[in-house]
Amino acid sequence: MAYIEYGPGLPGIRGALAFSAATAKPLCELVEVLLHGPHTLTPAEREMIATYVSAQNDCHYCQSCHGATAAEHLGGRPSDYELVSQVKRNYTVAPVSDKMKALLAIAGEVQKGGKYVTPDDVAAARRQGATDKEFTTRCSSLQPSACSIDTWTVSQPGSHKIQKSIARLESKRHGWVMWPGTGNNHSGQRPANSSK
């Protein structure tokens, strides 16, 4: 059971967002720009980074929701879901690019703490072609944001039930600034940077 009273039927972060609309707005806007805004990294890659960090934080809701979103961006096939699982288990041997592996390494360091990121980690990412923007936006905003939201979500136990179908439809179709239960309306339109 969650520690505070949330509305019925709202799992994970959705209950917390519905509880506090004033903070929900900038949180959702941040996630939208991080995961769907114009970028050289695809939404699938960015969702993958968020998923990996959430798995490291052992946040069931966030890793499931964003994992499903990453898989759907890739095509939604069983093999896409399996790729996400592989990355969570051991990204160093998963079939993702060397640049992604270097960025995931940085993400893993940020998850432990900002000071764990070393110049060697950064150099390794740069050798694989990572840019300043890819490094900062993905690895020093996204990962800490995921840590932030994971800690916020998991600190409210009992709210982790998630239906994969809801995660697939809601997050992929609507993006992150159209959140049911928070008073937003569904436009039915895909995010501008959706890969489908």
Place this chain on the structure above:
Amino acid sequence: MAHIQLSEELPGILGPLTFSPDTAKPLLELAEVLLRGPNSLTSAERELIATYVSSQNDCQFCQLSHGAAAAEHLGGNYDLIDRVKLNYEAAEVSDKIKALLAIAGQVQKGGKQVTSEHIARARQHGATDKEIHDTVLIAAAFCMYNRYVDGLATRQSSDRDTYREMGQRLAKEGYVRTRNPAVEAA
């Protein structure tokens, strides 16, 4: 030296915020509503929670800038901020704030470290659902801000006096205003 090209004139989070205005906007709006929006917890109390978490994360820029903001909200009581960071249980703050700082400290370790006992203690001292929610979110958000600042190895001073003017500006003007990074860095 920072891990990416940031303006050397801009310390701490100011460099990354200027580098990436599209993420800066919601980050600053979140800080504004969390720390200064209408709330039964005062801005001083909320800045104190942010400062405590930042000190637990050993982030110099964040603990000193928000510590200065907290102190300025309290009329310049910097000593109290130091005592809270050192040992809030023995500091001159209310029992409710001590209970909320305990929750914040657990969130800093990890969300699942918050137990029903921590919540019960806060409720015993009058904490409301919103105050508990906001404490958890402030702590979680500052784990993010701290990682952002340190993850890029931004330039940070450990001299508390250099943050006094920044604290006064934050206490008076907040986080969402016409910003001139050069003024803020001075």
